[in-house]
Amino acid sequence: MIRRRLLALGVGVGLLGATAVATPAQAADVVSAPLASMANGQQVATFWLADGGANLKSATPYAPTTEVHGERTSDAVVPSGKPGLVVPVAPEAEGQLPQTSGKVFFVGADGQPHWCSGTAVQSQYRNLVATDAHCVYDMEGAPATVDKWAFVPGYTEGTTPFGLYVGKQAFTHYDFTQYKDQDRDFAFVNVYYGVVPSASGALTSNGRLADIVGAQGLAFNQPIDQTTTPTVDVFGYPAGPNPDGTRPYTGATLERSTGQTFVMRLSDPPADQPVGVDSPFTGEGALGSSWLQTYSDDQGLGYLNGITTGVSDTDGDGRYDTGVSPYFDTGLYLIFRAAAATWSGRITIT
Template sequence: MRRKLLASGVALGLLGATALATPAHAANVVSAPLAFSAAEAQQVAAFWLADGAANLKAATPFAPPHEVRGERTSGAIVPSTQPVQYNPVAPLAEGDLPQTAGKVFFVGGDEQPHWCSGAAVHTQYRNVVATAAHCVYDTVGAPVTTHNWVFIPGSAEGATPFGLYVGKRAFTHYDFTQYQDHDRDFAFVNVYSGVVPSADGTLTTNGRLADIVGGQGLTFNQEINETTAPAVDIFGFPAGPHPDGTRPYTGQSLERSTGRTSAMSLSSPPADQLVGVESPFTGDGSLGSAWLKDYSDEHGLGYLNGITTGVSDTDGDGRYDTGASPYFDTELAMIFKAAAASWTGRIT
C-alpha cells in the first residue's frame, strides 16, 4: 500500500471543518482544521463540560473499524536512513506518571460521542497530541474530520485533572485520507492551550499542553528484527472484550503493558509494513495508545515509536495478544514536523 515519496512540499489548505486539503505536487502531508477559531473552540469545550460533563461521561470507547488478522514474524525492517530522535520534556508538576497519556474525545459519523487513547508529544509550541488517524477522521465514505475533538490527559469518569485541550488542526498522511492505508493510520493534532471550568461555569486558561503534563520524545527509522527489537511500554485505555467475551479492562484507568516489537505479517487489512508488539490490550478504546521506547518510570518519559491502530489474536485462543502499529519512518516524521511547526494559542 505504500507509495514512493514524490515531493516534499506540504499542503496546508485552510478548508472547512469537514473538508480535507489536497496535497500540492503529490506531497504526502495533509492537514485539516478541527476548530479553527477561538469562538468555535469555546463551543467545543462547552459541549463536553456542560451539565456536569454529561457528554464526557456518556462517551463510549471507539471500536477498531477493521479486524486485524496476522502474526508477529522474525522478518526484519531495515530503515533506508539513520535513526533520528527528538527528546521529551518533563511535566510542570509532580503526579502519577505518565501525565502525557489521556483520551481523545470526539463526535463520530454516527453523531455519538466516543473516545480513543492519545499522548502529548514534545514540540516547540508544546501543543501536539499523537493518536490513530481513525480517531480523527471518520472514514465512512470519503474521510472527513470528526466533530468536537478534544484531548484530556488523565481523563477518568468525566474529570479533567490537567485541563481540556481543544483540537485546532490535524495532520496525517495523504495515503490514509485517500486510500485508508493501514500503514499510515496515524495523526498528529495541534491543540489550543488548555481550559478548566471555574465555579461559575466560565473557562479559565490552564496553559500549553506539554508545559502542564510534559511531552514524550519521538524516534523513527529504528531497525526491527528478532534479535535487537526493543521492548516498548504501551499506555492506553482499553475497554473492549476479547474474542472470548472476557472484559479485563474498564477504560476508566490508564493501563500499561510491556512487550517486544517485531515485524508483522497481515492477512487483513492490506498493509505492507506494520510493527507488532506483545500486548494483551483489547481493541475498543485502545486505538491511539502510545508505544514508548526507553521509558523511564522515574520521569514518566520515553520516545514514541508506535501507535496502536489495531489488535490481533495471533494464536486463536480467543484473547488478543498483539498490538499493531504503523512503522515510524521518514514519511511519518515529515507529518510530525508539519504539526510541530503549527502554532495554536489560547481560546480565552
C-alpha cells in the same frame, strides 16, 4: 496493491529530531485539516465540560474495525532513512511527573460522543497530541474530520485533572486519507491552551499542554530485526471484548502493558511493514494507545515509537495478544515535523 511513497532522507538527532529537507512531492504527503476555530473552540469545550462532564462520561469507545489478521515474523524492517529522535520534555511544575496519556474525545459521523486513546508529544509550541488517524478522520464515506475533537490528559473515571484541550488542526498522511493505507494510520493534532471551568462556570485557560503534563519524545527509523527487538510500554484505555467474549478492561482508567516488538505480516487489512508488540489490550478504546520506547518510571518519559491501530489474536486462543502499529519511518517524521511547527494559541481570554 498498497500505494506507499518510499522516502530516503538523511535524518540526525537534535532538539526536534533532526533536519530533513522535504521535496515538493514529499511535502504533498502532508494532509492538514482544521478541527475547531478560536471562535467555536469554547463551544466545543463547553459541550464536553457542561453538566459535570456528562458527555465525557457518556462517550463510548470508538469501534471501527479494530481486529487485524496476520502472523508474527522474524523479518527485519527496512528504514527509509537514518534513525532519529525527538527529546521528551517534563512538565514545568517542579516535582510533577508527566501525565501525557489521556483520552481523545469526539463526535462521530453517527452524531454520538466517542473516545480513543492519545498522548502528548513534544513540539515547538508544546501543543501536540498523537493518536490513530481513525480517531481524527471518519473513513466510512469520503474522508472527513470528526466533530468536537478534544484531548483530556490523565483522564480517570470522568475527571479532567489537567484540563481539556480542544483540537485546532489535524495532520496525517495523504496515503491514509486517499487509500486508507494501514501503514499511514496515524495522526498528530495541535490543541489550544487547556481550559478548566471556574467557580462561576466560565472557562479559564490553564496553559499549554506540554507545560502542564509534559510531552513524550519521538523515535523513528529504529531497527527491528532478529537481534534487535525493542521493548515498549503501551499506554491506553482498552474497553472492548476479546473474541471469546471476556472483558478484562473497562476503559475507565489508564492501562499499561509491556512487551517486545516484532515485524508482522498482515493478511487483512494488507500492509507493507506493520509492527507488532506483545500486549493483551483489546481493540475498542485502545486505538491511539502510545508505544513508548526506553520509558523511565522515575521520569515518566520515553520515546513514542508506535501507535495502536489494531489488535490481533495470533495464537487463536480467543484472546488478543498483539497490538499492531505502523512502522515509524521518515514518512511519519515529515507529518510530525509539519504538525510540530504549527502554532495554536488559546480559546479564552482569561
